[in-house]
Amino acid sequence: MATPATTAAHAPGASEDTGLWSWLTTVDHKKIGILYLYTALFYLMVGGLEAALIRTQLAKPNLSVVSAETYNQLFTMHGTTMVFLVVMPLSAAFFNYLIPLQIGARDVAFPRLNAFSYWVYALGGLFITLPIFFGVAPNGGWFGYAPLSGPTYGSGFNMDFWVLGLQILGISSLAAAFNFITTIINLRAPGMTLMRMPMFTWMSFVVQFLVILAFPVITAALFFLQFDRFFGTNFYVVQAGGDPLLWQHLFWVFGHPEVYILILPAFGLVSEVLPTNSRKPLFGYNVMAYSGMMIGFLGFGVWAHHMFAVGLGPVADSIFSLSTMLIGLPTGVKIFNWIATMYGGSLRFPASMKFAIGLIAMFTIGGISGVMHSSPPSDLQQTDTYFVVAHFHYVLYGGAMMGIFSGIYHYFPKITGRLMNERLGTWHFWLNFIGLNLTFFPMHFSGMLGMPRRIYTYDAGQGWELFNLMSTGGTYLLIVAGLVFAYNFFVSRAKGAVAGSDPWGAPTLEWSIPSPPPDYNFAQIPEVTSRYPLWDLKTPDRTAGLEHSHGDAGAIAAAHAVPVHEETERRTAKELGIPMPVNTIKPFMVALGIIVMFSGLIVLHAGKFPLAMATMLGGGAFMVASLYAWLTSPLE
Amino acid sequence: MTTASAGAHEAHEHTHYTTTGLDNKKIAIWAFIGSECMLFGSLISTYLVYKGKSVVGPFPHDAWTSPAGQLFKPILNIPVTSASTFVLLMSSLFMVLALAAVENKGKPGYEGWQGSSKVWLAATALAGAVFLGFQAYEFTSFVHEGLTIRTNLFGTSFFTLTGFHGTHVAVGVLWLLSLLFIDIKRGLGPRDTINVDICALYWHFVDVVWIAIFTLVYLIK
Amino acid sequence: MSIERAHADHVHEHPTWKQYKWVALVLTVITAVEVWVYYTPFKDSPLFRPTLLAMSAVKFAIVVMYYMHLKYDHAIFRKLFVGPLIIAGCTLVAFLFLFGKVWIG
Numbered sequence: 024m025a026t027p028a029t030t031a032a033h034a035p036g037a038s039e040d041t042g043l044w045s046w047l048t049t050v051d052h053k054k055i056g057i058l059y060l061y062t063a064l065f066y067l068m069v070g071g072l073e074a075a076l077i078r079t080q081l082a083k084p085n086l087s088v089v090s091a092e093t094y095n096q097l098f099t100m101h102g103t104t105m106v107f108l109v110v111m112p113l114s115a116a117f118f119n120y121l122i123p124l125q126i127g128a129r130d131v132a133f134p135r136l137n138a139f140s141y142w143v144y145a146l147g148g149l150f151i152t153l154p155i156f157f158g159v160a161p162n163g164g165w166f167g168y169a170p171l172s173g174p175t176y177g178s179g180f181n182m183d184f185w186v187l188g189l190q191i192l193g194i195s196s197l198a199a200a201f202n203f204i205t206t207i208i209n210l211r212a213p214g215m216t217l218m219r220m221p222m223f224t225w226m227s228f229v230v231q232f233l234v235i236l237a238f239p240v241i242t243a244a245l246f247f248l249q250f251d252r253f254f255g256t257n258f259y260v261v262q263a264g265g266d267p268l269l270w271q272h273l274f275w276v277f278g279h280p281e282v283y284i285l286i287l288p289a290f291g292l293v294s295e296v297l298p299t300n301s302r303k304p305l306f307g308y309n310v311m312a313y314s315g316m317m318i319g320f321l322g323f324g325v326w327a328h329h330m331f332a333v334g335l336g337p338v339a340d341s342i343f344s345l346s347t348m349l350i351g352l353p354t355g356v357k358i359f360n361w362i363a364t365m366y367g368g369s370l371r372f373p374a375s376m377k378f379a380i381g382l383i384a385m386f387t388i389g390g391i392s393g394v395m396h397s398s399p400p401s402d403l404q405q406t407d408t409y410f411v412v413a414h415f416h417y418v419l420y421g422g423a424m425m426g427i428f429s430g431i432y433h434y435f436p437k438i439t440g441r442l443m444n445e446r447l448g449t450w451h452f453w454l455n456f457i458g459l460n461l462t463f464f465p466m467h468f469s470g471m472l473g474m475p476r477r478i479y480t481y482d483a484g485q486g487w488e489l490f491n492l493m494s495t496g497g498t499y500l501l502i503v504a505g506l507v508f509a510y511n512f513f514v515s516r517a518k519g520a521v522a523g524s525d526p527w528g529a530p531t532l533e534w535s536i537p538s539p540p541p542d543y544n545f546a547q548i549p550e551v552t553s554r555y556p557l558w559d560l561k562t563p564d565r566t567a568g569l570e571h572s573h574g575d576a577g578a579i580a581a582a583h584a585v586p587v588h589e590e591t592e593r594r595t596a597k598e599l600g601i602p603m604p605v606n607t608i609k610p611f612m613v614a615l616g617i618i619v620m621f622s623g624l625i626v627l628h629a630g631k632f633p634l635a636m637a638t639m640l641g642g643g644a645f646m647v648a649s650l651y652a653w654l655t656s657p658l659e
Numbered sequence: 660m661t662t663a664s665a666g667a668h669e670a671h672e673h674t675h676y677t678t679t680g681l682d683n684k685k686i687a688i689w690a691f692i693g694s695e696c697m698l699f700g701s702l703i704s705t706y707l708v709y710k711g712k713s714v715v716g717p718f719p720h721d722a723w724t725s726p727a728g729q730l731f732k733p734i735l736n737i738p739v740t741s742a743s744t745f746v747l748l749m750s751s752l753f754m755v756l757a758l759a760a761v762e763n764k765g766k767p768g769y770e771g772w773q774g775s776s777k778v779w780l781a782a783t784a785l786a787g788a789v790f791l792g793f794q795a796y797e798f799t800s801f802v803h804e805g806l807t808i809r810t811n812l813f814g815t816s817f818f819t820l821t822g823f824h825g826t827h828v829a830v831g832v833l834w835l836l837s838l839l840f841i842d843i844k845r846g847l848g849p850r851d852t853i854n855v856d857i858c859a860l861y862w863h864f865v866d867v868v869w870i871a872i873f874t875l876v877y878l879i880k
Numbered sequence: 881m882s883i884e885r886a887h888a889d890h891v892h893e894h895p896t897w898k899q900y901k902w903v904a905l906v907l908t909v910i911t912a913v914e915v916w917v918y919y920t921p922f923k924d925s926p927l928f929r930p931t932l933l934a935m936s937a938v939k940f941a942i943v944v945m946y947y948m949h950l951k952y953d954h955a956i957f958r959k960l961f962v963g964p965l966i967i968a969g970c971t972l973v974a975f976l977f978l979f980g981k982v983w984i985g
């Protein structure tokens with residue numbers, strides 16, 4: 024075990040600069056990861072409150088807690104928030120924090136671009152969220168179907184914020200994806216071959232490709248919508264011959280890969296938690312990696328299963344139905360591999376493990392309902408009903424969120440240097456588990472009984488009352504669970520037991536360095552000889568049967584790499600002679616310029632042409648000038 | 660490339676170790692180009708899907724008489740666009756010559772104006788600017804002939820697709836001019852190869868997109 | 881799926897000046913043929929579209945292989961480009977089918 028004394032003295036960020044300016048200018052992937060984490064948890068609260076209002080309105084027939092218009096804004100913002108401002112950024116928090124640590128790197132490939140991604144996300148999040156306080160939040164659904172979202176049927180400012188907000192958030196995701204792809208390809212420590220990467224890094228790698236291939240499609244679709252709304256083009260104008268199905272196709276070509284963007288990082292996290300707490304290597308590592316790639320690839324060939332109801336014809340229906348059933352296979356393979364990982368292991372059940380097992384169970388339910396609506400005849404019964412709502416909450420809440428909670432419990436000690444309270448963690452898990460099933464399981468029934476999605480109220484006597492009341496009750500339970508988590512999070516951060524560098528006896532590189540890690544991560548770059556370097560070091564019998572080999576001698580020399588070891592000393596980068604990127608405000612400024620530029624279009628919609636031009640040109644000039652300053656100043 | 664990046668290695672004081680021995684920027688630009696394939700794929704798909712769906716003219720390849728009896732000629736001007744296509748194609752040749760000049764600066768065979776990166780960078784940027792000039796001419800003449808981005812589905816999808824391409828060319832021209840500026844200020848040499856190379860890759864990609872657009876939009880009915 | 885390190889001794893062939901000019905000539909000739917057939921009666925032949933698509937694909941490939949020196953470069957770049965290109969191409973073709981632009985049977 025690590026020497027706890029050294030770590031204790033340096034628990035939570037002692038001696039480091041932690042003022043506001045240091046956060047605004049940081050280019051350290053770990054600090055940026057923490058920024059993502061806090062920001063996304065904040066939006067989780069916002070999205071949760073929206074959900075609570077939605078469910079309160081639906082608790083009983085014909086309630087009028089909120090108006091129909093407010094309801095539209097609430098469900099639109101709930102979906103948009105949870106997808107783009109919560110689950111993706113929570114995943115990004117882990118990408119940032121973990122990828123460099125897991126591959127033995129000192130930072131990401133482009134640290135300033137990384138800061139830029141965060142600031143575009145943070146400011147873009149405000150851009151799309153603040154309008155709700157003025158009653159002009161987006162109100163056309165998280166999928167923004169045209170022409171409902173176009174100028175004719177959505178003439179207010181509401182969908183302006185949605186179109187532009189998503190465009191802004193796309194910039195953030197794309198920039199981050201280029202960065203992580205480069206990081207994973209090019210910054211792995213010597214010996215860290217692709218097939219030795221920790222499974223979280225593998226799944227993240229796949230996700231970055233999904234991002235760079237799926238986001239351009241919605242970018243194009245959003246540009247069309249933007250042009251229709253602001254410049255009077257005809258993309259989605261039916262009278263001019265425009266086809267509303269164009270939006271639907273483009274949106275779902277993006278949308279289905281997007282759901283894998285949401286789930287694969289969570290899969291990656293539990294693939295770290297399960298072997299660690301089973302004290303046994305991941306079962307079928309290769310199959311896990313390849314099935315991740317398969318899911319990513321097939322994910323581009325199933326989109327029209329969201330559109331069976333529009334009548335695509337028997338050929339298209341059959342093809343998309345088959346491909347959808349096919350994609351269930353690699354997904355199912357993962358479930359079996361996790362179970363096989365636990366089988367015969369010496370199991371331990373900290374909160375992270377409970378959530379990981381919870382994911383396996385809950386995602387399976389969501390996967391099964393997914394395969395149910397992969398069949399067009401059966402989907403026609405289910406589409407646009409609460410049955411689909413049940414499906415995607417089992418995969419998103421039961422899958423993605425449970426996986427992320429698992430990851431938070433697992434990595435909290437690495438990030439803060441302190442352990443989370445296990446007793447509260449157990450409470451959180453069970454409240455969450457019961458709450459989520461109470462909320463979402465009844466939706467299968469209300470959906471099958473014909474309750475449509477996106478209605479703000481309903482009449483009594485259709486057999487939906489009990490199920491809705493259960494769902495609302497479950498939601499309140501989830502809020503209690505959330506409060507327990509928040510309490511645990513903040514109290515543990517201040518007073519939790521000191522963790523040491525490797526509290527779980529985990530096998531991968533991030534656990535070989537102090538908690539929290541020093542800014543340079545690794546004083547000496549480790550040379551990796553197997554998939555489980557720390558188990559090789561501490562419990563070699565666990566990994567004796569696995570492949571071990573030394574890498575290229577030239578590479579090892581070039582990287583000044585030394586055999587994998589535990590680093591316990593804490594010295595500054597300067598003492599060690601490690602060049603570090605300098606903090607800079609420029610990425611923030613470029614992000615700000617972009618937001619101002621986009622805001623100009625809102626002013627344009629308000630009919631103030633000169634002011635709009637001034638805003639756009641001003642924002643654009645500010646962006647270009649900041650970018651120029653950024654590119655001409657050295658990194659280190 | 661390998662020889663060049665090896666040269667860059669010696670020139671830089673503390674070049675960081677990378678797993679593949681390649682430069683980060685080059686991996687990032689290729690990933691970016693991959694992503695751009697999907698962007699232009701979506702734009703081109705949309706254009707093709709809407710081909711022939713316009714309710715009113717003018718049309719790209721066919722004449723149209725408006726209900727008011729006004730005659731509109733087929734709007735695309737193939738000779739002019741062929742010329743601009745040729746110019747863009749030549750710009751790609753200038754670009755590879757610029758890259759070769761930077762990479763081999765001072766080596767035998769790279770003397771005089773033919774081996775000058777300044778000449779070729781300027782030529783590339785100029786060709787790009789001429790292409791943009793052709794596009795500006797094309798757009799204004801279409802507007803005069805009665806086709807704007809709002810007129811019909813053809814106008815909407817045509818101006819959007821070619822406008823996006825033109826914007827990419829414009830960004831490329833600015834990028835080239837910045838390189839030219841640096842070249843004039845301090846001279847570009849072998850250790851700058853990577854920075855010229857990523858610009859060149861972007862530039863050629865924009866050219867390649869035009870190759871597809873020229874055939875799909877202009878030549879095929 | 882292995883990404884090996886590019887060794888300094890592992891020098892790739894590099895296109896030369898002369899080659900670049902040949903490439904330019906070929907591209908120009910193909911472009912000239914493309915425009916030329918547009919003005920011939922061949923324009924109305926059922927083979928017109930496939931021929932033009934083939935010529936444009938050849939030009940595309942030549943620029944990517946020689947000017948973007950993908951042919952001479954590290955395999956990782958090929959993967960980064962060809963993978964997305966295939967997905968983009970398949971999506972485009974799927975759109976043409978879904979919107980009834982191309983018909984089979």
Ligand code: HEM
Binds near residue numbers: 350
């Ligand atoms: C076993 C794999 C899966 C299959 C076969 C599947 C299948 C489907 C199908 C056919 C629909 C369309 C239902 C309809 O609207 O009528 C759907 C909707 C949806 N799925 Fe899945 N799915 C799977 C996994 C996932 C995952 C992993 C996620 C996200 C993490 C997800 C999120 C969603 C969402 C958000 C919707 C609803 C979108 C909307 O209409 O707003 N699914 N799924």
Ligand SMILES: [Cu+2]
Binds near residue numbers: 325328329
């Ligand atoms: Cu889907």
